Amino acid sequence: MAKISVVLADDHALVRKGLKKLLEMESDIEVVGEASNGLEAVEEVRTKDPDVVLMDINMPKLNGIEATRLLKKEKCRAKVIILTIYDDREYLLELLRVGVSGYLLKDIEPHALLEAVRAVNRGETYIQPTLTRALVAEYKRLSQPLPRASRPLTAREKEVMACIAEGMSNIEISEKLGISEKTVKNHVSSILRKLNLMDRTQVAVYALKNNLV
Known part of the structure; x- marks a missing residue:
């Protein structure tokens, strides 16, 4: 065998x-x-x-x-x-x-x-x-209703969120959107803050539930 x-x-x-x-x-x-x-x-x-x-x-x-x-x-x-x-x-x-x-x-x-x-x-x-x-x-935890955004997301933040939902890393997002990895990190931090989320997984769930991908 x-x-x-x-x-x-x-x-x-x-x-x-x-x-x-x-x-x-x-x-x-x-x-x-x-x-x-x-x-x-x-x-x-x-x-x-x-x-x-x-x-x-x-x-x-x-x-x-x-x-x-x-x-x-x-x-x-x-x-x-x-x-x-x-x-x-x-x-x-x-x-x-x-x-x-x-x-x-x-x-x-x-x-x-x-x-x-x-x-x-x-x-x-x-x-x-x-x-x-x-x-x-x-x-x-991920099945719980997600909070509404405290402030609207920008168009770029929505693009970053869609990339996260597709499973992309910060490096992959920076290459796809033509921005620096540091800028991507800043957008991710802003998204987490505006949506009162804890991590990238919740961001992905939010994007899927709200038909952003």
Whole structure:
């Protein structure tokens, strides 16, 4: 039976080494590539065509969310499992929308990590059990009625909001609209302030609910 091929994407060499050692102790799993940043991760997946990618969120050049979004846009068949730290739970719902197959905290037990790799390879979605409550809470938060704008949004702010709803990063927005990344950040801050929203995910939900995209 063919082994489950895996690409490891993490900017810490020690983490990759530990993961590789753990995975390759299993007779049915094989590490076929490694990446130290998001751009390398995308390239490794393109060239190695793995079954599964273990992807860290916080990486240079391209973070795990952006790298995953790009891979999904390219219709790559690899199943993506996000490996992250406790403080990144807020990204859970957003990542599920992007199309990740798994979401794990880095303190997960080794046997559970192996179970997750096998589960997503079978086509299942694997969310670490301790994160289920966080997922439900985030869903409820985003389902709440959103406040009305305290001041009208400018035409440019509406353009920026539409880009956010399409999942674009600040860099991608700056390139599309022909403005600096700093200006994009200023627009995002203004949008959050005017709409009394907390984060980009709520901005995207607002845009969708108000037919701005």
